[in-house]
Amino acid sequence: MNIQIFGKSKSFDTKKAERYFKECGIKFQSVDLPTKGLSKGELNSVLAAVGDIDKLIDPKAKGEQAMLIKYLGSTEEKIEKLLDYPELFAAPIVRNGKKATVGFCPEVWKSWE
Incomplete structure (x- = not known):
């Protein structure tokens, strides 16, 4: 298994995910989303697996860009906004x-193991 966790340092769910893999003895690579973000290829791969761009948008995100992304029409526009503002x-x-x-x-x- 090649696990990558893209998360935020202050996110409790990110910490829980890291703890889960540590307790299972599974090695993982941790990437800080707000500073590193995702590449376009990684984002397309995740989007293909998840199926819906809106699942990738943080509903708790604050700020001007967070409000704007909710009203963008096309998936492509939302992808560009997420790539520009990885904190979303x-x-x-x-x-x-x-x-x-x-x-x-x-x-x-568990089904991945």
Whole structure:
């Protein structure tokens, strides 16, 4: 398994995801979303696994850009806004190759093992 956790340092769900994989003895790579973000290829891979761009947008995000992204019409516009403002991503995004989840989803991660 090649687990990547894209999260925010102040996110409780990110901390819970990291703790889950540590307790299971599974090595993972942790990436800070607000500073590093996702590449366009990574975002497209996660989007293919998750299925809906709105699942990737943090409903608790604050600020001008967070308000604007809710009203963008097309998926492509939302992708560009997320790439420009990675702090708008919901966290954690957990990837295992082509599979991905958004949020704390241990029931799904168990099936990856």
